[in-house]
Amino acid sequence: MIVKQDCLRGESMTENGLCSLWSGIRATYGMNQGRIAYQIKIRRHVHCPELLNNEIPFGIRIGWSVDGNKFCLGKQSLSYGYEQSGKFWTKNQFGWYGEQYSIGDIITCYADFESEPGNVLLSFAKNDLNFNLAYRINYKDLYFRPLFPHIFIKNLSFQVNFGQLNIKYPLRSGFHFINNYHEDERIRGILQPSSKEECEVIMMVGLPAAGKSLWIERHCAIYTDKKYVILSTNNIIKQMNTNVFGNARRRKMSLFDGYFRRAVVVIPNNNEYERRRHQQQIEQDKFTPDLFINEMKTKFDLPEVGDVFDDVEYAELAFREARDLVMYYRQQSQIVEEILRKNNKRKRKDNHWIHSKKNNQKSNQFNDNRNDHNIQLSFRHKNSSSQSYSKQHHYHFRRRHMNHN
Known part of the structure; x- marks a missing residue:
């Protein structure tokens, strides 16, 4: 407004x-x-x-x-x-x-x-x-x-x-x-801050369904006097931003230059995270595809003090455990990407073979529909006489067989 x-x-x-x-x-x-x-x-x-x-x-x-x-x-x-x-x-x-x-x-x-x-x-x-x-x-x-x-x-x-x-x-x-x-x-009413230095901005960092929304809702309920305003797509299209990419965090936080900028990282252990994903899918009918989660895990970058943030808080796993889990995520994601890459390469080869086979079948059908004289001339033009005879005989047989059916 x-x-x-x-x-x-x-x-x-x-x-x-x-x-x-x-x-x-x-x-x-x-x-x-x-x-x-x-x-x-x-x-x-x-x-x-x-x-x-x-x-x-x-x-x-x-x-x-x-x-x-x-x-x-x-x-x-x-x-x-x-x-x-x-x-x-x-x-x-x-x-x-x-x-x-x-x-x-x-x-x-x-x-x-x-x-x-x-x-x-x-x-x-x-x-x-x-x-x-x-x-x-x-x-x-x-x-x-x-x-x-x-x-x-x-x-x-x-x-x-x-x-x-x-x-x-x-x-x-x-x-x-x-x-x-x-x-x-x-x-x-409550007076507005006299300067940006009196303001605080908190960025929630974590994968989808990690618990970011729950943390910030509880935090706002406890500190009602701070008058937090939740800036999130969750309030618009019911989808919370993850902020796991370093470049995206820096771009967003640049809008709050002069504020006290704080990051809250929500990383539960892997079993708990999968449980929360499943619970979110059942209760909220929200599902994030595995491929998308895998891509985010590959590029997950933990925030640091000085990296546009004045303070970084780990709400669940402590820093060392969170760092080890993020490294594990990256390794597993790279393995998954390599498997997908090989599967895609194999599929391309299979599709090429099927395509080539279909083209050969079409070519053979076309040649079978031609008269015998043209077939013989065609093979004699490219091959020796003995090869021409055997292949000519083969095509004659196929044509008679086809006519018989």
């Missing part, structure tokens, strides 16, 4: 296939008291030339979430979104609510912490049309955490009003824009 300089406007990025992805953004300030509101105007569709024909081209969800939740609004608990289709989403479930909305509409989002003691009431309005209650949150579920305005879009442009802009549709009685509350009443 591109956020404009005033931080009140944003739009989807659509180049290079990004038009198939949703993107989310959360406001800087949230609240856990009062009767608060904000408005958003859906401005226009963003051109997306690479969109697939059968794909939903545009979408938006507007609502609230707690800080630390994923940016996919409505996918988790404590994440609430009103969609342009007229659905209300939370906990990855939806119910029909309100009306559909589209380009030019202004949606108002309300959160009421006061009307019902112990509960937070969420509701919405489309232009000047107010809708009924969308969701009731038990205040204890929030653990005093504030709710933040949250927007989730696909191929759209929007403008948000927290109270800085003139309004076309007034708020309900008793509600106020977040920006109109005193700064002491508002709660600041």
Whole structure:
């Protein structure tokens, strides 16, 4: 998502296939008291030339979430979104609510912490049309955490009003824009790092099904305060990058120059690895061909400190054991490659022999269909008279035999 300089406007990025992805953004300030509101105007569709024909081209969800939740609004608990289709989403479930909305509409989002003691009431309005209650949150579920305005879009442009802009549709009685509350009443979200040196990037290194996804999910769950964002094709096409090739690692890490760059290598013992591959195939219906795994084993290159990394951690096998196993992988892979090379060479020879035999058979059939005189002339032209007689006799016999059948 591109956020404009005033931080009140944003739009989807659509180049290079990004038009198939949703993107989310959360406001800087949230609240856990009062009767608060904000408005958003859906401005226009963003051109997306690479969109697939059968794909939903545009979408938006507007609502609230707690800080630390994923940016996919409505996918988790404590994440609430009103969609342009007229659905209300939370906990990855939806119910029909309100009306559909589209380009030019202004949606108002309300959160009421006061009307019902112990509960937070969420509701919405489309232009000047107010809708009924969308969701009731038990205040204890929030653990005093504030709710933040949250927007989730696909191929759209929007403008948000927290109270800085003139309004076309007034708020309900008793509600106020977040920006109109005193700064002491508002709660600041986690501040962004002041420099790259305060940031950390972790690259997972290991073969498919080695356990990289599980490690990073557990790590993120433990260190929630670090606000890790998982950059992986696993979140897009459900396939985790392996990063076993040194050149690929260096290219990717060059984008994070100035960060604290860390590699986590996940290499289980061979029996455990094969068990995990089998388990992944059964549970996730994901299968990586042996030939592809063999190629990766051949080129597996362990990362080192100084090789674009400030730190290298081995999550399972220690460095020496991992190094020995990678060397074993390479040796076995080279043996497999040599066997495949010999088999391919043998197949080419066999195919050549079969091809030659077929050509000879075709040639013989062609010669058999010619008259005897032409056959005799042909052989006399190339061979001695005695050879000509014997081969001529052979062809005469074959022709009579064929005619007899």
